[in-house]
Amino acid sequence: MIEILGGCSLLISVFIIFVVYQIYTVLTIAYTRSLYNGIPSPPLDNFLNGHQLTMVAAKKSNTFLDLFGAWCKEYGSSIMVFAGFRNILFTVDPDMFKVVTSDLNSFSKLDDLPNRSLFGQRIAGWNSVLTGGGHNWAIKRKIMSKFFAKANMSEAFEFCKPLMQNYVRSTLAQKVGKGQVLELHEEFSTIFSAYPAAVGLNGFDDPSTIGKNITKILEMIPKQLGKMSLTKILFAMGKEKNETVDMVIAMRTRLKAMSLEKSQEMKSSDSETQPTDIFGLLIQANERCDFQRDLLDEYVVDDILTVYLVMDNMVKQLASLFIFLESHQQVYHKMVEEIRQFTLTDCTSLSQLRYTEKVLLESLRMAPALLRGTRLLKTAGGGPTKIGHYILPSNTQIHFSQYLIHHNEDVWKAPDVLDPERWSGGFNPEPYTYMPFLAGPRGCLGKHFAMMTMKLTLVSLLQKFDFTPRLSKEKKPTIDQGMAVMRIRNNVDYELVPFC
Known part of the structure; x- marks a missing residue:
């Protein structure tokens, strides 16, 4: 009898704990959501999940950004989205973009960005020139900005040009012809993994190997995201x-x-001699930071891997361009005609490629390498503060989407059409409506290097080869809307034929 009563008491205790936990969960969710009552929000799936079920379904159907675009169009340019305990302000308001990307004191990058670790193994670290913040990040950025300045691109070009010419003459020449189909993402990975070697990171590894490794790392990142699941646990324990x-x-x-x-x-070496290559500057930048001396080399490695991870953005940018060109052959032929009438001499000669630049600018609008970004609001006293039109609590996550503002029909005419001519006549977009390289103090350091190397790559390839699409009709390549950094689903297959 005593044992029975004891068992019942245990069951009652467990039941009470369960009920108390459920009440606590409901009250916590209700209270935190009440802090955002003044901000428009789409209808909830249900109280506990918020909008999470709809968001998960949109990710599976690859309509994630389409969903948020529709919500912003119907409910407002800034909306609250609730996913369980997570409360996210999502915005496509250019005025909010300006605040979020310019105010470094109030807004920081999240500490748990997935490109910083791979199941506990450090990749790019928490203090790299890209992902870091605060005083040390500012020191690094100031030093590295010298290398990536527009005025320094002529010197970088002189190193990159022969590397590209050698790739076309040797590596690529052996692959083309005889009906062989190449996967452009893989080829561009080899090319852009070689560019860091041209500007000081030589001797690391074969560019093709680096490209494949970086691709593999980036493909692993999505498998770290989201809530713990059986699939995630099995992967974390698996061979891959x-x-x-x-x-x-x-x-x-x-x-x-x-x-x-x-x-x-x-x-x-002579202490008066300042490093000019990217490797030396990264070492110098880390030495001037307030880091543990015995970890300096680890921080340098973080930055080098960041360079290679960011190089993959240009890989995806050119691969996505060729996805668009497949259905815009008139744009392709006009760009090719300009490139084949052009003589490449030095870096400044690239400015003659006016139509090619328009094509790149339009491609960056259609599918920027960073589709959306995230910032965390941190107020000095931990209390609420006014951001734009709203009062927001500290620790609010704010998500913004370059992709959606680039496709906003209130800002752009026929936004879903690849139209390079929209960049004619000195056209200049309204501030914070075009941000392929972000904007403000955290704007991309390497934007001039990116534009230079993308033009150089297109010139080097299209002056030698004709590109014919061989894209799968069943599995057409498309942009993955579920990730913040652009990913391309399925292969971007093209046949390259030597141009005589």
């Missing part, structure tokens, strides 16, 4: 995850050895 982590460790080990060697070389 272990192989990727081992690959990252091997890359970091090799880069660390290179960093130590380069540091010693710099210390033994």
Whole structure:
């Protein structure tokens, strides 16, 4: 009898704890959502899930950004989206873009961005020139801005041009012809993984190997996202995850050895000589930060891997361009005609490619490498503050979408049409309506390098080869709307034929 009563007491206790937890959950969700009562919000799926079920379904059907675009069109340019305990202000308001991207004191990048670690293995770290923040980040950015300044592109071009010519003459020439189909993302990965070597990161690895490794790392990132699930647990325990982590460790080990060697070389040289290559500048930038001295080489490696991860943005940018060109052959032929009448001499000669630049600008509008971004509001006293038209609590996540503002029909005429001519006649978009390289203090350092290398790549390839699409009708390549950084679903297949 006593045992029965004891068992009942335990069950009652468990039941009471369960009920109390449920009440606590409901009250917590209700209270935190009440803090955003003045902001428009779409109808909830249900109280506990908020909008999460609709968002998950949109991700599965690859209409995630379409969903948010429709919500913003119906309910307002800034809306509240609730996913369980997460409360997110989503905005496509250019005025909000300006505040969020310019105010570094109030807004920071999230600490749990997925490109910083791979199931616990460090990739780019928390203090890299791209992902960091605060005083040390400002020091790094100031030093590295010298290398990426527009005035320095002529020097970078002189290193990149022969590298590209050699790639076309040797590597690519062996692959084309005889009906062979190439996957453009893979080819562009090889090209853009070689550019860092041209500007100071030589001796790391074969560009094709680096390109494949970076692609593999980036493909692993989505498998780290979202709530814990059986699929995620099985992957984290699987062979594929272990192989990727081992690959990252091997890359970091090799880069660390290179960093130590380069540091010693710099210390033994004339102290008055300032480094001019990207490797030397990254070492100098980290040495001037308030980091643990015994971890300096790790921070340098973080920055080098950041460089390679960001290079993949141009890979996707050109691959996505060719997806659009498949259905806009008149744009392709006009660009090719300009490129084949053009003589490449030095960096300044690239400015003659006026139509090609319009095509690139329009491609960056159609599918920017960063489809959406995230910032975390942190107020000085921890209390609410006015941001734009709304009072927001501290720790509010704010998401913004370059892709959606680039496709906003109130801003752009026929936004879903690839139209390079919209950039004619000195056209200049309204502030914060065109942000392929972001804007404000965290605007992309490498935008001039990106434009230079993309033009150089197009010239080098299209002056030698005709590109014919061989895209799958069943699995057409498309932009993945579910990720913040652009990913392309399915292969971007083209046949390259030597142009005589």
